[in-house]
Amino acid sequence: MEGENQEGVIFPTLRENADGSSATEVESLCMNCHKDGVTKILLTKIPFFKEVVIMAFECDHCGYRSSDVQPGGQIGQLGVDILCKVSTESDLQRSVLLSDSAVVKIPEVELEIPSSKRGRLTTVEGIINEVMDNLSETNEELRKADPEGATKVAAFLARLAMLKSCTEEFDIEIRDPSGNSALEGLEPGKQDPKIRRKEFKRSAVENALLGLQHPPDDVEDQPRDAEEPHEGTAEGEKENRTAETEKDKGTAEDDEVGEDEIMILREMCPSCGAPGESRMKMQMIPFFKEVILMAFACDKCGYRSNEVKPGGQIADMGRKTVLHVTNKEDLSRDILKSDTAIIDIPEIELVLEAGTLGSVFTTIEGMILKVKDNIKQANPFALGDSAATDSKSKFRNFFQSLDKLLTGDERFTVILDDPAGNSFIQNLYAPDPDPEMEIQEYDRDEEQDEELGITDLKLSQA
Incomplete structure (x- = not known):
């Protein structure tokens, strides 16, 4: 779906949709030489993410090119905060989709890129290159007017070049109130250790900026x-x-x-x-x-x-439930997963950390479907044209293993571990013990009590 220029910024290559519709061409004025050029507009869908409008401009006279990506669907119900730790060359090549409301920060160099009127599909390296190119152009003029300021800009450019060389680890933070930004993950079914994604409710100011309210x-x-x-x-x-x-x-x-x-x-x-x-x-x-x-x-x-x-109080002990799924009827068991519970399916190396999916009351089958949808939403580039062959194969194989679980022909184990004791899997033989299910209660450690806020709630009686 895209090509790459020498600076590492992705330029979309527009082609026909699956239904045969092609990009719309519109004559527009080149911002570089002010002659007529052509803007191509295409509504397409990023696999497992959402629809986007891709706009690419090219001038035959001076060779100037630019690209723009705008969300084609609705604004998300929640905003999204994304943090990624960059330490290797592969991290620099992670694909990044930024909406026009996204703010990007690199705290290590005190860099903040405010939201703009244009969305873009790029990479982590492409974001840094874009900042360096803009500063390099203005620094030539600044050198004449303010030599001291130009020296500081040159030092900042050298600092950015150090980040690109991966000689030190740095964080890139993305905050998007519209929820339409995404960053490529590498491991299906597992929480990427370098990425932290958190949804949030927009403030009144952010809703106003998006045009959702007064x-x-x-x-x-x-x-x-x-x-x-x-x-x-x-x-x-x-x-x-x-x-x-x-x-x-x-x-x-x-x-x-x-x-x-x-x-x-x-x-x-x-x-x-x-x-x-x-x-x-x-x-x-x-x-x-x-x-x-x-x-x-x-x-x-x-x-x-x-x-x-x-409802009620936090249980005195943690609760770990192990269910052996042996037939299709087991997929219909009710499951209550609280936001403090961890889900583990060892057969496919799936681990969902506490907080993932939030609090849900569904069935085993419904939970697997939610996991599949969650992974697709969090990794919109997993099976796209820009995905690396290894990554694409890894995600495809993982989704196939989830589909096999849903058939009911595969035996697998669901481990539901909740330190707060507020999670539950239906016992089909209740009130008698379930032969396919094991329930273990255990004492929480100090770290778990701290995470649940229990440590601060303990009161001593006089």
Whole structure:
């Protein structure tokens, strides 16, 4: 899907789509020689990621070339923070997709590249080369006006050249409120030890910059308007009807929430900032414990989210469940995975660290499908045209091994290890012991207590 110039920056090579549609050509003015050139525009899909719009300009008169990548799909529900430790030549060649809202930082040299009006598909080395090229062009003019400043710029360029030589390890950080940026991973089914990816809820300012809501000053006024509707208005009547409905359901603050009742809490939509409703319900899992089902829906922008949280206190001991999957019926077993649990499938060397997938209540089959989707989303370049042959083969083989597990013909083991004791796999023989499942309870170590925040909660009695 792309070619590479001498500086290491990727330029897309536009070709026909799978359905036979080709790139659209538009005449545009060259920014270098100001003569007519051609911009090619193509809507395509990065394998296992999302649709993007690729725009490439080329001038036949002066040879000037430029490329631009814009997201073709919707803005993600959450923003994304990506950190990668760069220490080898292969790390410099990792593919990077940056949206027009992405901010890139290299803390070791105090470099920050603000968001621009253009997205781009490049590499880690390409990002550094782009900064060096821009500084080199301006430094020639700066040398005449401010020799001292030019000397500092030259020293900074030498520092960047040191990073490219991989003589020292450095971090590259990407923060994208739109969630449309990605960095290539190398190991399927395993957490890349050099990459840390974390999703976050956008702030009101970030939503405003993306055009999802009004500026923060206007957003702050919305809750007051929602909380104090004027008498006689349609909004006020709707608020009164909602309050009466909640009272009839027994969800008022003075009433105790029953097992079959739903609690409704008003909160701001994390996507657009409009008032919305978060619904919560207590549900008892037989032979385990209570869980809290939470769901939020925004009528204004359509944002939806759901989550499952274990109810009650943290267990006194950790809980490790080992399930031997021997037939297709085992794939239908319910599984509750909390955000503190680790999942391990030794047969395919799959390890999901705590926090991966969050808290989910699904089946063994559903969990494997979620793992597959999660790996595809986190590694959009795994099977693309730009992927190295070894990497492509590695990911393809791993996805094939996941598909074999889903057939039910392969025997495999699911290990669910939760230090908080809040995870569960369904026992088909309950209340009798399950011959295919082993449950072990163990004492947590000091490090696990520290991670769970238990150490700070211990109180001594006088």
